[in-house]
Amino acid sequence: MREFQTNKSDFSKARLQETPACTLNEGEVRVKVDRFAFTANNITYAVMGNQLRYWQFFPPNGDEPEKWGIIPVWGFGDVVESSSDALPVGERLFGYFPPANELIITPKRVTQTNLMDGSTHRAELPPGYNLYQRVNHERGYDRANDNQRMLLxxxxxxxxxxxxxxxxxxxxxxxxxxxxxxxxxxxxxxxxxxxxxxxxxxxxxxxxxxxxxxxxxxxxxxxxxxxxxxxxxxxxxxxxxxxxxxxxxxxxxxxxxxxxxxxxxxxxxxxxxxxxxxxxxxxxxxxxxxxxxSHVQQRMKEWGPEAFNKRSMRYIMMSMAKTSSWLTIQELDGVDGLLSAYQDICDGKIDADKGLVVVMKDED
The missing domain is CATH 3.40.50.720 (NAD(P)-binding Rossmann-like Domain)
Structure with missing residues (x-):
């Protein structure tokens, strides 16, 4: 297993850490990360990592775990192994992932369209970040739109x-x-x-x-x-x-x-x-x-989840369509590509009209 780790006291420093893959416990599934976006927003996660507990989502493997952390990213992954009756192999998920080749989750509250990761270390974290969409069950889902969805x-x-x-x-x-x-x-x-x-x-x-x-x-x-x-x-x-x-x-x-x-x-x-x-x-x-x-949670209480999703999706579809007219997507080759580009991201050198997508390789 390979994962991209960031120095928690100096966000401009990063490393790739390799560790053996672990076996699944009952009720867990292994999700192979397919691709994810990486933007200035991810650097914000690092800056606010202690204050807003972003470092807690994906504990790092390897040596000096107190020194290194994993910046969460938004992306897609596919279930490649399952010990859960609720989520079979072949499911494709959109949600919060580590910049790594895989993630093990414990599916809870599984519906036709989504699920929550019930892993113990994520139990007290904001629910919106623990939610995964089962995209194969979405009407009109098209992989061709994955990059725009991750980025925007x-x-x-x-x-x-x-x-x-x-x-x-x-x-x-x-x-x-x-x-x-x-x-x-x-x-x-x-x-x-x-x-x-x-x-x-x-x-x-x-x-x-x-x-x-x-x-x-x-x-x-x-x-x-x-x-x-x-x-x-x-x-x-x-x-x-x-x-x-x-x-x-x-x-x-x-x-x-x-x-x-x-x-x-x-x-x-x-x-x-x-x-x-x-x-x-x-x-x-x-x-x-x-x-x-916090705003999402408050509005979901006031409007109800269905009304919130309807209003927000109408807005997001409009803004995404306008942004897609000028956005150029640059694909990076796995976590090695991310490591090569990371300093430019930290230095704000990525052109404003570009969006970076990391496409994981089979060897990752």
Whole structure:
């Protein structure tokens, strides 16, 4: 068994670890990982690994397990061995996997369309991350769409949740919405949803100078500015900020520029995870960390799972279709390919219009 591991104290360092495959216990199934996406969102999982327990999903094999961790990824896998009456060999699953060649799960609450992993070490983790879709039972399932689904579905589910947060709070009485790190796929998914809503305020995309032309080209934002020119934002308008970057220098500048017209900030992503952390000038009293799984759980309680799935899927299908028109998918050759590309991912050197998919090899 081969797995991609990350140094928990220095996310820029990674290694491949090989361990013997273990035998199944009663009720377990072995899932061969077929392919998975790897985005800046996965680096966020590493940065928040201790705080939000991302390291707990897939305990690492090999030496120094306290030093190394496994970043979870979204992907597809096939059941190749089963000791469970509820899940036969041949099932194809979409869900949370390790960047490794296989995963052993304990299927629980198995329905025609999905199941939960009942492994003991995952019992206290957010349920949405323990859910696997039995895709062969989905109407119209087509493997040709797997790459887009891995890359965009989860990111745009977060986009939907952010859109719902803003709209349900009447945009926090803002007249403009500023989205920091506008080139990220989650930001773009949110911008597409806001563009579809005639009641939404003016949407400003903030991005690096390197990505300005790209962000303008996708026609998702009402206006686009670089970080160097953020002071051109109209500070007389009440403003809500969606921060995908966690670049506190940019956020501090923006809060100072807007002053009391900064009505609310939703802190979401960590695309600038390696930037220095300080909070001078940031209005903490009107800022709140956003955690999509908590929002999903709350809305499922309020709307019911069926209504939530219907609303979110309508949104996600729209945003995915628009994104797919410009997205270029680059396939990496197994975990070796991921290791080769990993430093560029950490350094933010992957072009904004590209999505990385790791295709596992038979020898992995």
């Amino acid at each position: 579905f989860v990111l745009h589910l977060t986009s939907f949740c952010l859109y719902d947060l803003l709209k349900s709070n009447d945009w926090f009485d803002a007249e403009q919405i500023v989205i920091i790190s506008a080139s990220s796929k989650t930001s773009i998914g949110l911008a597409y949803g806001l563009a579809e809503d005639t009641d939404a305020p003016h949407v400003v995309g903030l991005t690096s100078t390197r990505h300005t032309d790209f962000v303008n080209s996708i026609d998702a934002y009402d206006s686009v500015l670089s970080y160097d020119t953020l002071e051109q934002i109209d500070a007389t308008k009440p403003t809500v900020i969606v921060d995908m970057s966690a670049n506190t220098d940019i956020l501090s500048r923006l809060h100072k520029h807007l002053g009391d017209n900064m009505r609310y900030t939703s802190n979401v992503g960590l695309t600038h995870w390696d930037e220095p952390r300080h909070s001078e000038g940031i209005i903490q009293a009107r800022s709140q960390q956003f955690f999509a799984p």
